[in-house]
Amino acid sequence: MLPAFLSPELGLIFWQLVIFLLVLFLLAKFAWKPILLALKEREDSIEGALRMADQAKIEMQQLKAGNEKLLTDARLERDRMMQEATQMANQFRETEKARATAEANIIIQQAREAIQQEKNAALAEVKNTAAKLSLDIAERILRRELTDPAAQTQLVDSYLKDVKLN
């Protein structure tokens, strides 16, 4: 025979079974289910929030990288445009300079030619005038029979004074 404390009593077994199962049922329904559900919900929401934060971070980085790229592109574009503009300006200046030089050369050439022409014309006129004058003088000398050499010289001088080379 087992000592009293080692032999399970039927009454206690019965009550323990009934009450424990009742507690199990009631707790499962009114405590464990809502508690475990709430815990799961909260964990899910935390996990979701963390994932979203991560995603936002990645998106942010992507955005930042995109911005950076845009900025770099813009900078490069600006540099290229500036360079192009400078180049174009330089080219324009060069061509303008060349064109101006050429035009100036032409003008100078023309001027030179005009001067030459004028000079030639003037010389021709001088020559004509001189020839005409010489002929005139010679005619006048021949017309007046000059006796006096002094008077001749005087006459020549007066004629010459008259003529005035224009």
Next chain:
Amino acid sequence: MKRLLSILLCFVSLSVFANEPAGEGAKAEGFNPGEMILHHIGDSHEWHWLATDNGNFTTYLPIIAYRPGKGVSVFSSKHISNGESEGPAKEYDGLKLDHEHLVSTDGSKLYDFSITKNVAGLIGSAILMLVVFTAVASGYKKNHGRAPKGIQSFFEPIIVFIRDEVAKKNIGPKYERYMPYLLTVFFFIWFNNLLGLTPGAANLSGNIAVTMVLAVLTLIITLASSNKYYWAHIFATPGVPKPLLPIMIIVEVIGIFTKPFSLMIRLFANITAGHIVVLSFISLVFIFKSWAVAPVTLAFGLFINVLELLVAVLQAFIFTLLTSMYIGGAVEDHHDADLQMGYDDGSASTHVSH
């Protein structure tokens, strides 16, 4: 946490002091520590709070007895209880108490369904659990989606621990349907272990009938959820030579029952032993009939009581852990995990399944 600790310490010192007068009643006529201790850890038909020189403070509990042929008789145990006094056993309605054991006077068959001290304690702890955990559950309704508060934040880490470290790791992905049983059994054992340590309370979790019911429930759940691999492992243990199989089958079949049997004995023996040790230290005062041993009694009684607080939660944890291991062994899907019980990393496999 500090407040909680001081409350616990209060209980500890209370149980040491409060148990002393209980023993003093028996001092008058040759103190018998063995009888006193067995009386304290055993069940009774009345709730004896304490005895003073002016009398006993006792709550008489209802007797419910069923006798085939005579039907059910219900009456207060006042009519048949002798209390602390000696003398011939009182009789009522053909029933009497023989060392707290209800028997009929004519020796006929009798089924005792009385609300004994342990049953009353059981009802009390059941109500306490319902109140506490519905309060915790209402906390989740009130603070929906927010951080836990008050009693809810005390129990949440424990519940999460049972779920993550005990159920998920040992049972695997199918852990969810076993959570109600595991949580209930854990908190039932823990609450009753602690209540059993309070002075004057019933020694419920140190009663073999209670631990037997819990162990049998674990066995039933294990067998009900077992799959073919579980039975294949028992009747065709892999890696065993054919001639040895008959022996192995016997061993494995016995193993089905020794597991819950060990659960039953472990919890019962641990709690009962703790009570016996505490009561033994208290008995020293009455054995030596001297106040000089009081410091020793107090120091050792306090030490054992604090130890028992640890044992209270430890035994609840071990019972729950082993239950989930047995269930895990029964529901395991793959066959190769012979040496390891359950899943090594249930959390990993649940993550995969998400």
